[in-house]
Every structure is written in structure tokens, then in C-alpha cells.
Amino acid sequence: MTVLVTGFAGGLAREVARALRRAGREVVGVDYRPIPQLEGDLEGVETHRAQYHKTAIDDVFRRRRYEAVLHLGRVGNLSERMQKRFDLNVMGTRRLFASAKSYGVRRLVVLSTFHVYGASPANHTPISEEDPLRAGPDFPEIADAIQLDAMATQWAFQHPEVGLAVLRPTNVVGAAIDNTMSRLLRRERVPKLLGFNPMTQFIHARDLAEAIVAAMNGTERGVFNVAGATAIPWDTAIDIVGARRLPVPGSIAMAAVRAFSTFPAYLVNFLKYPCVITDGAFRKAFGWRPALDMRATLEDVRRTRRVEEGSSASGSESAPQRTS
Amino acid sequence: MGIFEQALRRASVSPEVEEAVDAAPNRVNEFGYDPWGFSPSFAKIGYTIAKRTLLPWFRPEVHGIEHVPSGRVLLIANHSGQLPFDGVVIALVMMLHGKPPRAIRAMVERAFPSMPFVNEVMMRGGAVLGDPVNCRNLLEDDQAILVFPEGARGGGKLWKNRYQLQAFGRGFMRLALQTKTPIVPVSVVGGEESIISVYNAKRLAKLLGMPYVPISPLLPVLGPLALAPMPVKFHVRFGAPLHFEGPPDDEDTRIDDKVERVKDAIRAQIATDRATRKGIFR
Numbered sequence: 001m002t003v004l005v006t007g008f009a010g011g012l013a014r015e016v017a018r019a020l021r022r023a024g025r026e027v028v029g030v031d032y033r034p035i036p037q038l039e040g041d042l043e044g045v046e047t048h049r050a051q052y053h054k055t056a057i058d059d060v061f062r063r064r065r066y067e068a069v070l071h072l073g074r075v076g077n078l079s080e081r082m083q084k085r086f087d088l089n090v091m092g093t094r095r096l097f098a099s100a101k102s103y104g105v106r107r108l109v110v111l112s113t114f115h116v117y118g119a120s121p122a123n124h125t126p127i128s129e130e131d132p133l134r135a136g137p138d139f140p141e142i143a144d145a146i147q148l149d150a151m152a153t154q155w156a157f158q159h160p161e162v163g164l165a166v167l168r169p170t171n172v173v174g175a176a177i178d179n180t181m182s183r184l185l186r187r188e189r190v191p192k193l194l195g196f197n198p199m200t201q202f203i204h205a206r207d208l209a210e211a212i213v214a215a216m217n218g219t220e221r222g223v224f225n226v227a228g229a230t231a232i233p234w235d236t237a238i239d240i241v242g243a244r245r246l247p248v249p250g251s252i253a254m255a256a257v258r259a260f261s262t263f264p265a266y267l268v269n270f271l272k273y274p275c276v277i278t279d280g281a282f283r284k285a286f287g288w289r290p291a292l293d294m295r296a297t298l299e300d301v302r303r304t305r306r307v308e309e310g311s312s313a314s315g316s317e318s319a320p321q322r323t324s
Numbered sequence: 325m326g327i328f329e330q331a332l333r334r335a336s337v338s339p340e341v342e343e344a345v346d347a348a349p350n351r352v353n354e355f356g357y358d359p360w361g362f363s364p365s366f367a368k369i370g371y372t373i374a375k376r377t378l379l380p381w382f383r384p385e386v387h388g389i390e391h392v393p394s395g396r397v398l399l400i401a402n403h404s405g406q407l408p409f410d411g412v413v414i415a416l417v418m419m420l421h422g423k424p425p426r427a428i429r430a431m432v433e434r435a436f437p438s439m440p441f442v443n444e445v446m447m448r449g450g451a452v453l454g455d456p457v458n459c460r461n462l463l464e465d466d467q468a469i470l471v472f473p474e475g476a477r478g479g480g481k482l483w484k485n486r487y488q489l490q491a492f493g494r495g496f497m498r499l500a501l502q503t504k505t506p507i508v509p510v511s512v513v514g515g516e517e518s519i520i521s522v523y524n525a526k527r528l529a530k531l532l533g534m535p536y537v538p539i540s541p542l543l544p545v546l547g548p549l550a551l552a553p554m555p556v557k558f559h560v561r562f563g564a565p566l567h568f569e570g571p572p573d574d575e576d577t578r579i580d581d582k583v584e585r586v587k588d589a590i591r592a593q594i595a596t597d598r599a600t601r602k603g604i605f606r
Contacts, residue, residue, distance in 0.1 A: 195440025
């Protein structure tokens with residue numbers, strides 16, 4: 001049986017592909033970005049380059065029959081233009097859904113993010129799937145992510161013949177991951193907002209990969225948080241990865257980020273206010289639990305810190321997975 | 325917080341504080357934090373400091389603490405004093421005199437989580453944002469929850485309104501009905517005279533993102549010290565637990581009737597202690 005995985009240029013998709021192959025599944029990968037040379041346990045995986053909202057993606061479906069589609073290719077990288085993100089995330093996801101339905105795909109897993117909840121002083125703990133998506137009013141620039149999430153959730157109930165599960169994972173980290181959070185934790189000095197130290201969660205890419213495979217093998221439809229091991233203060237996370245703290249006054253942080261950096265402004269709030277999610281529903285539905293505890297999860301980031309400082313992520317390095 | 329904690333780790337933690345914090349049911353993880361950011365080791369230090377500074381200052385007299393049942397309970401109190409010393413004193417009293425000693429969780433005003441430093445100290449000490457989901461989770465863990473249903477209306481109370489209960493929210497009553505939690509009315513006498521405010525500088529408060537900014541008549545004489553609490557004597561009285569029954573999603577007016585019974589109990593307790601105290605300071 002064959003599984004189509006989007007976002008294949010990224011570290012998470014390849015982690016998932018490894019897990020699938022270990023379980024004896026055949027994998028086809030697709031990405032709108034160039035997919036780097038696949039080696040080792042991923043050698044020989046069929047890959048395609050196609051924009052999710054263009055006709056090229058239909059070809060990927062015409063060529064083979066897929067039992068399941070894992071849509072991990074949400075573009076979280078805010079350096080892509082708003083219009084391009086909207087095209088890929090909203091229009092592209094619609095097109096994928098339509099193809100999956102017309103070609104008889106039985107199971108769809110869509111990777112959203114817990115960022116849609118937003119970090120807010122009004123957040124209670126823990127946040128469950130029924131809670132409002134607060135990120136939008138403060139940060140309209142992630143409207144595409146919120147629309148993708150809402151569209152997928154709605155679709156899950158409109159098209160019960162395709163079993164669709166939407167996952168909202170917390171911060172994804174790991175040696176193979178190069179998203180904004182991982183890059184932040186690999187800096188020599190990691191920013192912390194003065195007077196704020198919110199409880200934060202992290203999930204290792206390997207644990208999330210297993211969660212995605214579990215969701216694929218399951219039958220429950222709907223939207224699910226995926227939280228990982230436990231919540232710790234941001235300062236503790238900085239300590240575990242072995243970085244030094246860079247205290248930044250909260251009052252200027254947002255203005256500075258908006259003016260001078262590519263760091264997404266909506267993530268500043270995640271260094272300030274809690275957004276602790278519960279994945280009780282996911283664990284119950286799919287019988288999954290993280291294999292790594294919080295220390296082991298972050299120590300994997302610690303191991304890649306030196307490497308990052310030595311060589312810039314380019315050249316022979318595999319293309320980054322940027323899920324913001 | 326690192327330096328703060330290290331400097332104070334040497335200061336010995338009071339045994340009652342130690343016992344109360346350790347006995348509190350909690351979901352503390354292997355890093356020493358619960359999901360809300362409560363840190364028992366920080367709370368022990370914080371409460372030990374509070375015990376050594378606030379108890380000699382306010383000399384609270386405690387009545388009726390035997391009324392507080394074990395297990396889940398909502399402590400509903402009058403709120404006053406500009407700064408939440410009344411909350412800290414109730415927490416201390418529950419730790420030092422409770423049978424058994426208990427570490428309470430206070431539901432705090434929505435403005436606090438956005439205040440730098442203040443939010444961290446409060447959360448580490450066990451306070452949580454006053455929100456129905458937070459409250460229900462903690463009650464289901466059989467914790468003791470402190471709620472000031474007057475909220476900022478009570479905290480920022482002006483001198484002319486002292487000991488007049490402001491409007492109560494209904495949330496605590498709905499949660500009590502939903503989780504079958506007994507309500508213990510708590511009155512604090514003394515707090516309402518600790519910091520005098522005759523005017524709430526609303527515009528300044530809005531500018532600073534605070535719920536209120538008190539203006540003290542002593543400001544011209546004492547300067548910023550006018551915002552320090554006076555050494556008034558606190559009287560903390562716990563009433564007999566009230567048990568309510570009914571649908572938690574009842575009409576507002578019917579919930580209000582139940583809330584009014586709690587307010588009546590608190591009013592009566594306030595009247596008792598105001599009548600019997602010898603003066604504001606002793």
C-alpha cells in the first residue's frame with residue numbers, strides 16, 4: 001500500500017517516511033520546493049515537485065493509487081509572501097482534498113499547528129480542541145494557517161467517506177528540524193522576555209512522526225491536539241538546550257521584531273503568555289504516547305547546536321522544513 | 325528568578341509551609357512545575373518570606389477556620405486594599421492554621437497575566453487566571469480555591485466604599501453547582517483600611533494596562549510610601565460551609581439569589597468583626 005506525503009523537502013516528512021517504510025509501506029513524496037537527494041533508509045523513494053494548487057499535483061494522483069495522504073506541507077514560513085502562502089496553504093489544500101476524494105483515498109491526515117490558538121493572557125490551561133482560535137485578531141498575517149485548519153476540520157465532517165484527521169501539534173523540535181522554534185533554540189543566546197517565563201511544550205519530530213502514522217492507521221475523524229511529554233518554563237528549555245539567556249524587555253520586543261527581523265511577530269507572544277494544550281483526545285483515539293521525555297526531546301536540539309554554529313544551513317545540508 | 329531563589333534557598337522554609345505545600349494535590353511534573361506554572365519549591369520560599377514579613381505587619385486574628393472542609397472547597401471572600409495582601413494573608417492563614425494545613429490556589433484578575441514579573445511570581449506561587457476551565461480543573465483535583473468575586477471592583481475599592489460589597493460575578497456559583505463544591509464565606513476586616521484610595525486614576529490605569537491606579541490622600545505627605553500598606557490589624561473569619569444545589573446553567577436571576585446568600589454571610593461576618601474589634605490598628 002502506498003502513502004503520499006507532502007512537504008517532503010522538510011525534516012518531519014522524511015521522519016514520517018522512515019517510520020512508514022519501517023512499517024512496510026511504500027512512500028511517494030511531494031513538495032513545492034526542490035527535494036534534496038535522498039540517501040540511506042530513504043533511498044529510492046519516488047518524489048515529485050509540484051505546487052499544491054497547480055495542475056501538476058493532479059498528475060501525482062493520476063499515476064498511482066494512494067491508500068492515504070499525509071498533508072504535512074503547510075507553509076509556515078512567513079518569509080514567503082502572504083499571497084503565495086494563501087495559494088499553497090488554502091488553495092493547495094483544497095485541491096489536494098478534491099483529488100484525494102476523487103481518487104478514492106481512504107485516509108487523510110493534515111498537519112496544522114497549535115499556533116492557531118494564539119498565546120494570550122486570556123488562555124486557560126490546558127487548551128483543548130474546542131477552544132477558540134485566538135491568533136487571528138492579533139496577527140492577521142497567519143490567516144492562511146487558520147483558514148487551512150478550519151477548512152480541514154469542516155471537510156472532515158462534510159466528507160466522511162475520506163477519514164480526515166487534523167493534527168495541531170505543539171512546538172516541533174529535533175535534530176532534523178529547521179523551523180523557527182528550532183532555530184531560536186540553536187542560537188548562542190536565546191531571547192527571553194524580561195518578567196515573562198510561560199509554560200511551554202515541545203514535541204520531538206520522531207514522536208510527532210509516530211503520532212502522524214498512528215493517526216493514519218486509526219479511523220477517528222476530526223481535530224486533535226498533539227502535545228508531547230510535559231510543559232516546562234521557557235527558561236528551563238533554554239537551560240536544557242545549553243544556551244545562555246538573552247533578556248529582552250517585553251515592551252520593545254514586538255516593535256523590534258516587526259522592524260528588524262524575519263522572526264514572526266505572532267511568535268513573540270508565545271515567549272510571553274502560555275498556550276499549554278492537552279492531547280488527551282488524541283491519545284485516547286489513537287493509542288499513542290510520546291517515547292521521549294522532555295529532557296531527551298530538548299537534548300536532541302542541544303546536540304545540533306554546535307553544528308549550526310559551525311556551518312550555515314545550506315549547500316549539502318538538506319533543505320529546511322519550515323513549519324514556522 | 326534564579327538569583328532570587330538561590331539567595332533564599334538558604335533561608336529555612338517553615339515546617340507548616342512545607343507540610344501544606346507538600347500536601348496540596350497537584351500535577352507537578354519531574355521538573356517541579358504543574359501545567360499552570362505552579363512551583364512548590366518556589367511557593368515554599370515565597371510563603372516563608374510572606375510569613376515573616378506580612379504576619380508581624382498585619383497580625384491576623386483567625387476565626388472559624390475549623391469550618392473549612394477537607395477536599396474541594398471554594399473560599400469566597402471580600403476583596404479590598406489596592407494590592408492583594410488580603411489574598412496572601414488568607415493563604416498564609418490556611419497554611420499556618422488550617423487543619424490540615426492547606427496550600428490554596430487563588431483565581432486572579434485578567435490583568436495580572438500580562439504584568440511582567442508579577443505574573444511569574446503569582447503563577448509560581450500557585451495563582452491561576454480566574455477562568456472557568458482553570459477553576460473546574462483544580463476543583464476536580466480537590467484543591468482549595470480562593471475567589472474574590474468582586475474582582476478589580478473590590479481591589480480598587482475607594483475609601484468611601486469600604487466594607488460595601490461590590491457586584492459579585494456569578495461564575496463561582498455556577499462552578500460550585502457543577503462540581504458540587506461547598507462554599508466557605510470568608511471575611512477579611514482590616515484589609516479595606518490598609519491602603520487608602522480616594523480616587524481611581526482611570527486614564528492612567530488604562531495607559532499602564534492596570535485594572536486601576538489608586539490615588540491616596542497621603543500622597544503629598546508620604547510620596548510613594550502612601551501606597552505601602554499601613555499596619556492595620558487583619559481579622560479573617562471563615563463561616564460555616566454553604567451547600568448549593570440546582571442546575572449550573574440556571575437563569576442569571578436564580579443564580580443571583582444563591583450568590584446573594586453568600587454575600588449575606590460575608591456581610592454578617594464583616595459586621596461581627598467590625599463591631600468587636602478594638603480599633604483599626606489593634
